[in-house]
Amino acid sequence: MDHLINKYKRDELTPNELFELKDNLDSMTDEEVGQQLYADWLKTDQDMSFVDENRVAKMKNNIDNAIGRSKKRIRLFPPRWAQIAASILLPISILFAVYNYHENKLIFDKEILFTTDKKERATVTLPDGTAISLNTESTLKYRPQDFNKNKRMINFSGEGHFQVFHNEKVPFLIHTEEMEIKVLGTTFNLSVREKDAVAELVLEEGCVSLSTRKNQEIILYKNQKAVLNRLTGQITVMAEENARNISAWKNGDMIFRNAELSRVLHMIEEYYDVIIKINCEECFSDKFSGTLPLDDLNEVLEILERSYHLITVKENKEIVMTNK
Incomplete structure (x- = not known):
């Protein structure tokens, strides 16, 4: 010394x-x-x-x-x-x-990188004031040197809830593997996970422009959902009355309204890293509505048991549910 x-x-x-x-x-x-x-x-x-x-x-x-x-x-x-x-x-x-x-x-x-692991969520505030909540297994990247000059460009994968600071002169651009999203100032939930067959954007406020590698471009408005088919590259737009429910994961919940049971099970498996098998064919014809927690698997299983009259057997990460 x-x-x-x-x-x-x-x-x-x-x-x-x-x-x-x-x-x-x-x-x-x-x-x-x-x-x-x-x-x-x-x-x-x-x-x-x-x-x-x-x-x-x-x-x-x-x-x-x-x-x-x-x-x-x-x-x-x-x-x-x-x-x-x-x-x-x-x-x-x-x-x-x-x-x-x-x-x-x-x-x-250098490029700044934010990532979340399984069962981990985080909130990031960018230099322009934009707030982004990252769901599990998500990645956000941007270069401070280029950000907030003539454009605000980030790269994103996973799922996130965006509250983009309004600036008409400097558009906010999100680059993903399949599409680019242009925003002036709005609030939306974006899910672009590589392992999912589709990518989804649900708009809560404002409007956004989406363009794909196949040169398809659409404008999305409040309470609308855009679904991109990864296989065909086509975007489908539909109404989403419960747009804010999609981002309930920020508060530790999953909210469903008349959802297919298969979709409910898929989301439970994703969040809790388990495999669920239901030996009940008629159960899949019933829709599910309710709120499931993201931090208590036992409570989730109890809700499903009461809703579909099932009993549960757990062995490590495999869960089997059958009729009573």
């Missing part, structure tokens, strides 16, 4: 040594850093001709006044030590300011 500080003061540090010095300082507590600097002050003969003791005292007095301390002069260090501290800390502060600027610029130039 000492040799790195000495080389820094002589401006002889290599880039790797600069990183090593930063890592060493980051690994130390504030008290340890203070002790290290204090020891260096005592044994170093510094040129203090450019450090004015009166100026240091004035700076300390201003700080004391700002935090409400007494104006009584109290010296924490002898004048020599205060001068050495100023001569060392000022260039070190400049060093780390320049270093952090360089480090932040590298981050700014």
